[in-house]
Amino acid sequence: MSVRKRTWKAAEGVEKTAWVVNYTDQAGKRRLKTFDKKKAADDFDATVRNEVQAGIHTPDRASVTVGEAGDRWLASCESIGLERTTIDAYRSHLDLHIKPFLGARKLSQLTVPMITDFERKLRDGTETEKPRSAAMVKRVRADLGSLLANAQEEGLVARNVVREVRAKRRRGKERQAERRAKPKLRVGVDIPTPLEIRAIVGVLQGKWRPLFLTVIFTGLRASELRGLRWVNVDLAKRELHVRERADEYNQLGRPKSESGERSIPLPPVVVSALREWKLQCPKTELGLVFPSPVEDVEIIGRDYIVKRGLWPAHIAAGITKIGKDSNGKVTDVAKYPGLHSLRHFFASWCINRKVDGGLELPPKVVQERLGHSTIAMTLDIYGHLFPRHDDSEELAAAEKALLG
Template sequence: MTSIRKRSWNAPDGSEKTAWLVDYRDQAGKRRAKSFARKKDAEAWLVGAAWQVSQGVHTPDSASVTVKKAAELWIEKAEAEDRERSTVKQYKELERLHISPLIGSVKLSRLTMPMVEQYRDDLIATRSRAMAGKAVRALSMVLAEAQRRGLVAQNVAKGVKVVRQGREKAKIEIPTKQELKALLTAATDDEKPLIMTAILTGLRSSELRGLRWADVNLKKATISVSQRADQWGEIGPPKSAAGFRTVPISPALVTVLKAWKLRCPNSTLDLVFPTTTGTPQLHQNMLRRKFIPLQVRAGVTRPKLDAKDKPVMDQEGQPVLTGRYGFHALRHAAASGWIAQRIDLKRLQIWIGHENIQLTIDTYGHLIVDAGGDADLIAAAGAEILEM
């Protein structure tokens, strides 16, 4: 039994107040009430609530939690499932910086798709589109978990997306052959094995830092990836099944690694590129202490920018230079080198460690250009059509 009735009362200052009270029972038969300033708002709300009750998915305001609380439950679930430490860290940052400040105080029972659309617009106005997209997807994951727990009837963020135009999509940066040669020339004897391995195998930073000598077969000229070191130096398996792979290596790299094995620091973990004390390198340390200084010595640089994207100047008023590339650029260099040798897409996908061929095409498809081959295909197709 449901009803809408007008309620009047006197406020502390003596003025008369009125509200429209919706009286109804939820799917468990418990009596509930909700008030509105206008009758038409009460009637509109009751239509939706009645349908939710009939479907057994209604969540009254008094039993609802806020978006912030739902996000905390989402993070707790990730921690309980022993998700990657970096993944949990990212979830916490998304909640703390991009979800709770903008929409965290809203109760799930009152959250609507238009409110999520406004949340998306607010993100786009104050963050990059890439970050806005991550935050909207995170909110959808939060609501999906809340729905699983029975805390909300539906995921109103499911259909909300941040569309990135083609011109906004980040393009991969690939060092030129001259830059790669400059890096190898400027590298010290202790730096060269790591840099050369990265350039010629396409292994990720975490995979290189977790690489074991047991996975380097110098006789067969292959490197197998079976583990990785995360950003805190903890050893674990690759993030996905595609991460487990074997990559062939060139004779030149075999020679460099043979010499490196003789002088490599001892490591109880059997690491190929450990610290001087034998422990896994940290990614940030590898960048700050090795890769960035190496780029500066090699002349592969760009001006260092401050928080406002303005060049940082030294005491003499000259721009401070930093490395032009992130370490991931060496992975792209390996892929571009393989593509230049006309490697087939399946090998490229396997060697680079992508989960699916579409990701490989999306990342490197623009490099796969064969003008001569295209001309031959067009000529053959034209001849076939004209003979019909």
């Protein structure tokens, strides 16, 4: 390997200079790469020496663009059977966020400063691209890292520069900043209060009573509720088993993570409601607990549950706030418009002290009931809801001992 200076005269008679790196790759093929500045040539020479020695060097001519690598990554995701909704999200991130900035770049040309600049442009926006949220930037960066990891496995690139960016950052500092930017869930704002839940339960009728009682007292995700089958409900043992979920394409499949498969005990009010509902429930091929009322569609839609069941229950119970309807008219709307608010309530009910009407469960049990992959996730979301000891008496005793 060598770095040499090359000088020549252009057609207009002007003398020009460049720096050429001459090397042989791990396959024994001679390669040349030209740079405008000697420092850049020296840096490349040092890098390529290590890569050739390790047998991982990928020349620019043998490399593909980020856009091409992205398409290969999506094909790989499809081949291993990832859910359609997951692949759709990956494709959206690739087409809308990665390709506009990096699509034409060769994988071998990517550098750590280039990735840092890419994140800045996503975050701040450009003349032609709108700024992305911090959460979206994080997701896109993760997808770009997965794209490069797949390219590494296929031998298309030597380095995963996204992983190098992450390694150089103080992950603790970054996580603290994310937590500061994301406000904590508040009872009465994001989480229904026990009195509000009591009011909602009091107005539930027909099929909505067993459905919402199930959500309130099991904390099922919408996808888990929509994919719940009678074979997974054991009324004799008062247990509900989460073993399947329905995606946005109305396809049943296993939960996304191993921790998503779980068993949840059922309180008497839910058991009683489900027993009555089982006698009336329409029979379906899949044996769904809450099937769709729409003809030729077996799995009930999330929007149908929210708009036909949750919102009217809020209005009937008087749990409302001032908002606008679909026509833009100012009116009373549901205070907690999303189905996930009931899952938040279930978490708070598991956490609350028994004297306050809760179950007062340990954090690990709460994690298992919710189906979170880690206890850190449970504590990040709901840690502030766990009861604190009253230190007032201890503080008074310490103050007296100190001051007399």
